[in-house]
Amino acid sequence: MLTAHCKGLPLRETIGKIDVMRLKSLRRQPYRAGFLQMGAYVLAGLWAGLRLIGRWQPDVIHVHFAVPAGALAWALSRLTRVPYVLTAHLGDVPGGVPEKTGKWFRWIFPFTRPIWRDAKRVVAVSGFTRGLALRYYGSWLRCHYRAPIEVIPNGVDLKALDPGELRANVTPRIVFAGRFMEQKNPLALVRVLSQLQDLRWQCVMLGDGPLLEETRREIAARGLADRFTLPGWVTPQEVLDWFRRSDLLFMPSLSEGLPVVGVQALAMGLAVVASRVGGFVDLVNDGENGSLHEPSDEDGMAESLRRLLSDNGSLKSGYHKRDLLRARQCSRELARKFDLTEVVRAYDELLREAAVP
Known part of the structure; x- marks a missing residue:
C-alpha cells in the first residue's frame, strides 16, 4: 500500500x-x-x-x-x-x-x-x-x-465494533467527528445546540482543522464552554472510544461522500442527526434511527434533537414514538448492510x- x-x-x-x-x-x-x-x-x-x-x-x-x-x-x-x-x-x-x-x-x-x-x-x-x-x-x-x-x-467490521448492550445516558451525549473545515460545518452545530440550552446534554467535537479556534470562540461566546469538549485530533481508536460513550452523532455537513465515521456510528449504535447530503441518505432512515435535514435548516435540526433529547429522548409524532434508545437500536440494525x-x-x-x- x-x-x-x-x-x-x-x-x-x-x-x-x-x-x-x-x-x-x-x-x-x-x-x-x-x-x-x-x-x-x-x-x-x-x-x-x-x-x-x-x-x-x-x-x-x-x-x-x-x-x-x-x-x-x-x-x-x-x-x-x-x-x-x-x-x-x-x-x-x-x-x-x-x-x-x-x-x-x-x-x-x-x-x-x-x-x-x-x-x-x-x-x-x-x-x-x-x-x-x-x-x-x-x-x-x-x-x-x-x-x-x-x-x-x-464497510466496517461489525464484530470488532460490537457496542454490547445499548443504554441511553441519563445526560445524553452528542458527538461530532470530522475536520474543522467549512465542508463539515462545525459552527452550525454550535448554533443549533445553543437553541437547546434548556435541555440536558453534553457534546464532544472530535478533530482538528482551520475552523477549530473559531469554533472554540463561538462556544465561549454563547456561554456553552461547560457543555463542550474539544480534544483536538484523535486516533481512530479514540474516536471509537468516544462513540462507545455517546448516544447520538450530529453532523450538519454541507457535503459528504459516505463518511466512515457515519458507518462506524451506526455500528456502535448511535442515533444520527445529519444533513441530507451525499452518503448520509444511505445511513439514516428518517424518523427511525434519526433524521435528515437540509444543511440550511438549523431550526429543523434543533427540533429533531429536541425530540430525541427531551425526557431522555421521547420521539413524538412523525418519529413513530420511538425513544432515543430505540433509535440507537435501529442504527445497529441498519449497520448490517455495511458489514x-x-x-x-x-x-x-x-x-x-x-x-x-
Whole structure:
C-alpha cells in the first residue's frame, strides 16, 4: 500500500498482511494537502510504484480518489500496462465539495478525464457520488460490465465494533467527528445546540482543522464552554472510544461522500442527526434511527434533537414514538448492510474481473 507520509508515522510498517509504504510528500498536516503536496506525492509515488511493480508483478492496481492518487495510478498503468480500478469518494469529483475544490476543478477538470476513461473498473462509495461522477465523466467511461460505475460502500467490521448492550445516558451525549473545515460545518452545530440550552446534554467535537479556534470562540461566546469538549485530533481508536460513550452523532455537513465515521456510528449504535447530503441518505432512515435535514435548516435540526433529547429522548409524532434508545437500536440494525465481509466480497469479485486481460 502506497500512501503519503505525515509527521509521527513510520515510513514503512506491516499491519497484518499489508505492507504500508508512506512516501515523503511535503505534507505537514494529516487533514490538509495543497497542490504542492499532491504533486510531490504523485512524483514520489511514480518512482516507488515503478520499483514495486517491477519487483512484485501485481495483476491490478486499486486506487482511492481520482485526484491526486488517480493520476499516479493512470501514469503507472500507462508505463507498465497493469490495469487499475478507481474508487471515487466525493472530493475527487467535480461538485462534490464545491467550497473546497470548486476552483481547482475549473482548470484541472480536462486533465482528469483520462483517469476515469482508462480505469478498468470504477467504483463509488455512495449513490450520490456515483451520480455526480456519471454527470461529469459518464460519456468518457469505457468500462461497462454490470454498470459503468458500481456502488460499494465503505464497510466496517461489525464484530470488532460490537457496542454490547445499548443504554441511553441519563445526560445524553452528542458527538461530532470530522475536520474543522467549512465542508463539515462545525459552527452550525454550535448554533443549533445553543437553541437547546434548556435541555440536558453534553457534546464532544472530535478533530482538528482551520475552523477549530473559531469554533472554540463561538462556544465561549454563547456561554456553552461547560457543555463542550474539544480534544483536538484523535486516533481512530479514540474516536471509537468516544462513540462507545455517546448516544447520538450530529453532523450538519454541507457535503459528504459516505463518511466512515457515519458507518462506524451506526455500528456502535448511535442515533444520527445529519444533513441530507451525499452518503448520509444511505445511513439514516428518517424518523427511525434519526433524521435528515437540509444543511440550511438549523431550526429543523434543533427540533429533531429536541425530540430525541427531551425526557431522555421521547420521539413524538412523525418519529413513530420511538425513544432515543430505540433509535440507537435501529442504527445497529441498519449497520448490517455495511458489514465489511460483504464489502470485501464485492471488491474481491471486482478486482478479479479487472485483472483478466
